[in-house]
Amino acid sequence: DIVMTQSPDSLAVSLGERATINCKSSQSVLYSSSKKNYLAWYQQNPGQPPKLLIYWASTRESGVPDRFSGSGSGTDFTLTISSLQAEDVAVYYCQQYYSTPRTFGQGTKVEIK
Amino acid sequence: QVQLVQSGAEVKKPGASVKVSCKASGYTFTDYYMHWVRQAPGQGLEWMGRINPNSGATTYAQKFQGRVTMTRDTSISTAYMELSRLRSDDTAVYYCAREVRGVGLDHWGQGTLVTVSS
Numbered sequence: 001d002i003v004m005t006q007s008p009d010s011l012a013v014s015l016g017e018r019a020t021i022n023c024k025s026s027q028s029v030l031y032s033s034s035k036k037n038y039l040a041w042y043q044q045n046p047g048q049p050p051k052l053l054i055y056w057a058s059t060r061e062s063g064v065p066d067r068f069s070g071s072g073s074g075t076d077f078t079l080t081i082s083s084l085q086a087e088d089v090a091v092y093y094c095q096q097y098y099s100t101p102r103t104f105g106q107g108t109k110v111e112i113k
Numbered sequence: 114q115v116q117l118v119q120s121g122a123e124v125k126k127p128g129a130s131v132k133v134s135c136k137a138s139g140y141t142f143t144d145y146y147m148h149w150v151r152q153a154p155g156q157g158l159e160w161m162g163r164i165n166p167n168s169g170a171t172t173y174a175q176k177f178q179g180r181v182t183m184t185r186d187t188s189i190s191t192a193y194m195e196l197s198r199l200r201s202d203d204t205a206v207y208y209c210a211r212e213v214r215g216v217g218l219d220h221w222g223q224g225t226l227v228t229v230s231s
Contacts, residue, residue: 031215040217042158049208049221050158061219093158097217101174102148102160 002026002096006105012113019081021108023094028074031098038098041070041079043090044107050093054079086112115139117209117222124228130197133225135209142190143167146212149183149194151205152224159205163212164192199229 003026013019029038037057042050052061054070057077067082081088089112094105120134135147149161162173164183171183182195192209207225210218 034215036215038215042218044158049210049224050218051221052217052219055216095158095217097212097215100163100172102163104158104160107157 001101002029002099002103004094004096004103004105006092006094006108008108009106010109010111012111013081013084014113015086016083017113019084019088019110021079021092021094021110023072023077023079023105025075025077025096029096029098030074037073037077038096039070039072039077040095040097041068042093042095043088044093045090053092081110084110084112115211115220117211117220119207119209119222119225122226122228124230125199127200127229127231129199129229130195131199131227132193132195133207133209133227135192135194135222137190137192137211140211142185143187146214147183147185147192148210148212148218149181150208150210150218152208153202153205156205161194161207166192196227199227201229203227204229 005024007022039057041054043053044050058070069080071078091107091109093107116138118136123131125131143166146163148163151159164171166185185192209222211220213219
């Protein structure tokens with residue numbers, strides 16, 4: 001199984017400041033034939049299901065604000081919120097869909113400082 | 114628009130079984146895999162397995178092998194997840210989620226709370 005490890009577990013950022021979340025996979029999720037990383041980021045607000053934010057490690061889902069960006073390749077990935085807004089307070093998860101079992105990171109809680 | 118509507122909350126005793134439904138609308142049900150993910154209170158997301166609604170083929174997480182059964186009824190565009198021999202640590206919100214091939218889980222059901230308590 002591919003193990004996904006996020007860091008930090010939580011972070012507090014001032015409104016308008018940058019938030020950065022890291023995700024590391026225990027093996028590469030780069031799909032050789034398509035040259036795409038099968039890595040997604042989800043946002044989960046309390047009491048709500050997760051929402052897909054980014055796929056292929058760096059492609060924003062339709063409707064996702066451009067302050068959210070993803071980067072990385074192979075085994076190391078980053079989700080960046082360039083200017084934190086109040087509505088961005090949530091738990092963020094990375095997930096690999098390169099192989100089964102699909103696996104998630106443990107989650108990173110983002111709060112306002 | 115794509116919608117996944119799950120069945121309501123359940124309370125079960127240890128050792129019982131629960132069957133959660135997930136009715137899909139707004140797209141061709143058989144064109145996308147359906148996954149099941151659970152979340153225990155205050156915990157992270159745990160993948161349970163998936164079903165190919167077209168063929169009925171399933172893949173389960175090893176942790177749930179022998180206890181979980183995923184099925185579908187294509188005539189009513191509904192997927193089901195049945196978990197047997199329930200334990201207290203199966204108390205969780207269970208989600209269905211549609212997977213777009215090569216993209217990820219783009220639509221999720223609202224979740225079904227299953228409480229296991231004597």
